């Protein structure tokens with residue numbers, strides 16, 4: 001340690017960094033100005049930063065520098081950044097209040113944020129200053145950054161998209177509140193035991209989270225259960241009262257969402273469930289302490305854990321409780337704390353649009369109806385008109401089994417008033433259908449919110465579609481299929497309601513932060529403006545022809561690979577071979593994404609080499625990296641993880657393929673690992689069966705970081721290929737109509753196996769027990785599934801995939817051609833910024849205006 005802290009240092013709070021207590025958030029700050037606008041204040045200096053940091057270490061962590069742990073230092077650094085952003089946060093809130101304009105309330109059960117420290121430093125323009133300041137204190141910035149446990153409050157694409165969107169909205173100065181759940185345990189931590197996935201709880205809060213601001217004093221009561229009662233008031237008006245039988249309190253936790261270098265800080269508000277009374281006095285006094293505490297545990301279970309399923313809803317009651325819990329808190333919060341007192345709710349849509357991130361928050365629709373009708377005295381029609389103007393719905397899937405339905409019995413037991421309102425909405429809607437089509441009862445049954453089979457249930461996607469002012473898919477192809485296949489009756493009924501907004505990713509986190517050396521190379525060539533104007537990457541196109549630039553670009557890639565090697569060595573004891581092409585497939589493990597197809601490619605190469613049919617000297621060295629979590633109850637997905645690990649063990653130990661094939665499967669793929677893997681990748685695997693992947697967003701991150709894609713004509717791959725150009729993308733596989741035809745004709749995977757010796761060889765090798773110590777039973781379920789079901793037609797696309805991989809192989813041998821294509825991928829992927837997605841939402845769906 002080089003600096004000794006003077007414990008008596010007197011630190012004067014300045015206007016830029018008011019010393020506000022941890023529990024003061026923006027929403028309920030006094031309405032008079034509490035902090036001066038940061039505009040015009042001199043930028044912080046390294047010395048100033050050091051002082052502030054040491055002050056935080058001393059007075060917040062209660063330690064001197066020489067006694068401080070890495071966690072103390074991380075917490076102090078976080079507080080320093082937080083203090084700096086605080087004035088801007090308060091200022092943003094004041095602006096929202098004094099000059100209200102229409103904003104967005106993003107309702108999402110998931111936010112997969114990733115680490116906060118680096119992002120918040122970047123957005124506040126402090127990253128270089130902080131690094132230098134820490135150096136002066138003898139501290140390695142990288143070590144502090146890796147101290148942070150990322151909040152994994154999401155499963156995958158949908159949650160990460162929400163995080164990218166709120167980043168973009170803050171950067172574009174659009175007023176937005178993100179609402180969600182503060183799960184005490186996020187997505188499980190994945191470990192491997194003998195190659196099998198074992199889940200560990202993710203206690204991300206164990207060492208404290210410096211980014212959150214709790215407001216227990218603003219808790220919201222949320223009711224459940226009970227019954228409803230009809231009555232007539234003095235004016236003879238019918239009235240319904242919900243008499244619930246239990247409740248919990250939602251405590252808000254606020255998180256800063258800083259825009260990139262624009263002085264704006266929006267809010268993410270996540271709700272945590274608490275028991276209404278810490279101890280039920282009566283039970284307590286009766287001596288039944290255990291029962292009293294159990295009631296508390298029951299309430300707190302609601303926000304305890306994120307459900308790790310990401311495609312097959314289990315219809316679990318606790319999940320419906322979670323959904324209603326966060327939505328009820330959020331609507332209450334918006335109406336009672338964000339809107340000014342006395343605001344006329346007839347005009348609600350002039351202030352806010354509630355964007356429904358998939359069907360998870362759709363119970364907000366009857367909740368708003370309940371508020372308007374039961375609490376505010378609106379008539380049904382009147383309330384319905386307002387409600388329809390205030391919601392919009394994004395669908396993120398095409399898999400029929402992923403569409404949420406709730407048994408009527410359960411919904412009615414948990415939320416009796418909401419079920420009544422859903423029935424009323426349905427009656428009102430079906431009347432319109434009958435008006436339009438006469439008594440086409442088949443159609444009426446098809447379009448009803450209530451399904452009758454296999455049990456009576458509520459189709460949440462239909463409710464969302466009926467209530468939403470707009471319904472969008474997340475890539476052009478997906479939106480088309482949504483109209484034609486998932487909701488055809490509805491798109492016929494309301495053609496103008498349906499629209500597309502292609503997903504995007506934030507270039508701040510996924511290029512500027514994750515790939516600092518590429519960012520520097522880009523900025524040195526075309527200036528810095530690309531970070532929030534990503535289309536400017538086009539200006540890189542001419543550089544693809546410049547040999548010096550290509551060399552520099554290759555050096556960036558090589559540096560990123562080195563950094564990854566070091567990380568994997570430390571983190572997973574994986575030693576990557578040097579000089580290999582890095583071929584990466586990272587995403588949730590799901591049959592439709594077809595990790596098994598990737599595996600067949602790999603096992604084929606291995607088999608062909610050891611059988612002497614393929615000369616390894618004709619191959620480039622290739623390392624294949626997998627990263628994937630399987631839903632804990634998804635057997636086929638977990639078996640596939642096991643198989644990948646076992647193939648890796650055998651292949652990596654076999655001298656005959658040394659230097660040519662290597663497989664790495666680091667456990668616990670998450671945002672933090674993605675930020676290291678993606679910038680190092682040469683080849684991006686996007687190989688879902690056409691018509692299955694709604695969009696994909698990993699595909700965009702890879703292209704933006706200069707990897708070439710091998711992919712099917714699916715999701716956003718279609719648009720990526722259009723943008724980067726056919727000759728810079730390795731396309732293979734059936735198109736969606738071909739998939740549909742084959743399915744209609746009757747698909748027989750066995751016939752592909754029988755007629756393709758390479759494929760047969762690979763599958764037989766797996767079946768032989770070669771990867772399971774001779775035990776043929778271990779992977780029998782995978783083999784027989786492929787041969788007899790193969791729902792996602794991996795075998796049908798196998799030959800075409802192998803072909804495309806051969807093209808990859810040949811192209812990679814031409815270093816200049818490959819680099820040129822990689823640069824053009826970067827230059828032409830600006831469209832996939834989430835800033836552009838936000839512009840599309842604003843123009844087509846929200847009609848909000850940025851605050852200048």
Ligand code: 26V
Pocket residue numbers: 155156157158159161307308309310311312313314358396397402474503693694695696697715
């Ligand atoms: C569904 C369920 C069902 C039950 C329990 C928990 C749970 C959690 C999440 C989901 C949503 C699955 C849908 C999803 O994640 N879709 C992905 O959305 C991405 C962003 O739009 C898109 O890029 C991916 O293609 C799509 O699979």
